[in-house]
Amino acid sequence: MERPTPLTLAFIVFIIFLSYPLMAADERYPVGHPDQGLPNPDYQLTPYHEDPNHVLNRIFRASFLVTTAPAEVGLALPREHRNPTEFFRKGWYFAVRPGTPADQRLFGGDTRLLSRESFSSEEATAFAKALGEVDEKVVQALKKRPELAVMFQHDLMRLAQRLMDVKRNRELLKPIGAVIRNVALSSDQLGQLASTYELGLRFKSIDSPLPEDLLRTDPPVNGPYIELLRMSTSLFDASHTLSWSRVFIAWPTGVKNLHQFLSDQTKGHRIEVPTGTKSILVQGIVAIDDRGRPYATPLAFDVRLKWLENRDPLSAWNKTTTRDGIQIRAYELRRTSMREGSHHQLFRALHDDDQALFRDYGALKHTTQAAQCTVCHRLHDVSDAHLGGFITLGPSANPHLALTGWERLRLAEREVLHFIKKLPGVGRN
Numbered sequence: 001m002e003r004p005t006p007l008t009l010a011f012i013v014f015i016i017f018l019s020y021p022l023m024a025a026d027e028r029y030p031v032g033h034p035d036q037g038l039p040n041p042d043y044q045l046t047p048y049h050e051d052p053n054h055v056l057n058r059i060f061r062a063s064f065l066v067t068t069a070p071a072e073v074g075l076a077l078p079r080e081h082r083n084p085t086e087f088f089r090k091g092w093y094f095a096v097r098p099g100t101p102a103d104q105r106l107f108g109g110d111t112r113l114l115s116r117e118s119f120s121s122e123e124a125t126a127f128a129k130a131l132g133e134v135d136e137k138v139v140q141a142l143k144k145r146p147e148l149a150v151m152f153q154h155d156l157m158r159l160a161q162r163l164m165d166v167k168r169n170r171e172l173l174k175p176i177g178a179v180i181r182n183v184a185l186s187s188d189q190l191g192q193l194a195s196t197y198e199l200g201l202r203f204k205s206i207d208s209p210l211p212e213d214l215l216r217t218d219p220p221v222n223g224p225y226i227e228l229l230r231m232s233t234s235l236f237d238a239s240h241t242l243s244w245s246r247v248f249i250a251w252p253t254g255v256k257n258l259h260q261f262l263s264d265q266t267k268g269h270r271i272e273v274p275t276g277t278k279s280i281l282v283q284g285i286v287a288i289d290d291r292g293r294p295y296a297t298p299l300a301f302d303v304r305l306k307w308l309e310n311r312d313p314l315s316a317w318n319k320t321t322t323r324d325g326i327q328i329r330a331y332e333l334r335r336t337s338m339r340e341g342s343h344h345q346l347f348r349a350l351h352d353d354d355q356a357l358f359r360d361y362g363a364l365k366h367t368t369q370a371a372q373c374t375v376c377h378r379l380h381d382v383s384d385a386h387l388g389g390f391i392t393l394g395p396s397a398n399p400h401l402a403l404t405g406w407e408r409l410r411l412a413e414r415e416v417l418h419f420i421k422k423l424p425g426v427g428r429n
């Protein structure tokens with residue numbers, strides 16, 4: 001190879017210099033960093049106002065970020081295992097070691113989960129004080145950006161839900177409930193929100209070939225993706241997630257054969273789901289309107305694609321997310337982009353090796369996205385490998401075609417009513 005000329009070198013340095021502000025501005029550690037995907041402590045999150053110290057940002061950061069040592073560390077983290085050929089064997093997704101104080105990190109939630117478990121008494125006092133600062137002026141300014149008002153309300157709803165779940169800081173429920181009510185929009189305003197999913201596709205922050213009208217609510221088939229209704233596990237119960245979730249399947253040999261599969265399955269046949277089958281899961285916010293009623297909004301914040309790439313043996317060489325044939329791709333909404341109107345960055349694409357703090361069965365586990373998805377979606381060591389990891393296609397989910405597309409939205413609203421009943425003051429009027 002020829003040696004680079006001084007001019008080429010200067011050019012390379014110049015390019016690095018140009019891209020530096022972008023890299024420095026990243027709110028999460030980049031691909032290849034030992035803490036890839038975790039929040040960068042040097043970056044101040046400003047999702048709700050350009051001023052980092054604005055009360056809405058302070059409330060967000062206090063509920064979203066937490067410095068803690070996880071109970072378990074997944075050996076799937078690249079730094080935790082040496083030889084991939086040896087590591088990617090049966091059970092790799094379960095492999096963990098106990099956390100130690102040295103594993104302490106700054107963790108952030110993602111758009112689905114909050115890391116925050118509880119507040120110390122000083123933190124709780126400061127948090128209640130901040131909630132008290134959300135006065136009429138702040139509320140009116142926030143409501144000028146309806147999509148931010150909905151997202152902020154959702155963040156508080158999930159925090160309240162978490163505190164109720166773990167039965168901590170009950171004293172905060174009332175003030176949180178009051179702010180949830182104060183920032184609520186009318187159902188008319190909620191009805192006018194733009195679809196974040198469509199913006200994501202149009203401006204290519206969701207860079208997968210998906211149909212723009214996927215989330216349509218008119219009947220029923222248009223293109224390869226078909227919405228399936230299903231008996232959800234508690235993971236997708238909106239009284240906890242405060243979100244709607246819709247699942248779509250594309251069968252590689254066409255819609256007709258999906259029908260055939262479903263009908264054969266109801267007769268008790270075990271049919272192998274073919275490679276090339278794809279699914280999409282989209283979750284979006286169920287807001288509470290100013291009359292205390294749940295409202296399923298078009299604010300999708302979580303888009304997950306999953307497809308069956310192959311049925312080859314589990315090994316490091318099977319370059320799929322699960323290492324046994326299932327590939328995933330996931331996108332999450334970036335609040336700050338929403339505020340800044342930077343549509344081309346509205347969603348962040350997650351990588352298989354991105355890390356996060358997950359909460360399985362109560363224990364906080366620091367592991368990779370790939371390991372987490374593989375716990376539930378895999379072909380190996382499960383009794384229903386013929387389903388190709390598509391849990392929705394199993395008989396226990398009772399999959400059947402949606403007729404209107406409204407079904408899951410209405411279901412989620414009914415489920416959120418349970419939450420509203422539990423939270424003091426929210427369902428008034």
Ligand code: HEC
Pocket residue numbers: 230231232233235236247248279280281304305306328329330369372373374375376377389390391392393
């Ligand atoms: C704790 C178990 C669990 C984990 C972890 C999990 N899922 Fe799922 N997933 C489910 C269940 C259960 C369903 C079926 C939907 C329902 O219950 O309504 C599902 C459904 C899906 C679907 C729709 C198609 C299908 O397979 O039924 C996609 C896409 C999906 N998950 C992607 C992911 C991705 C990406 C991850 C990792 C970020 C992930 N899942 C992690 C349990 C899990």
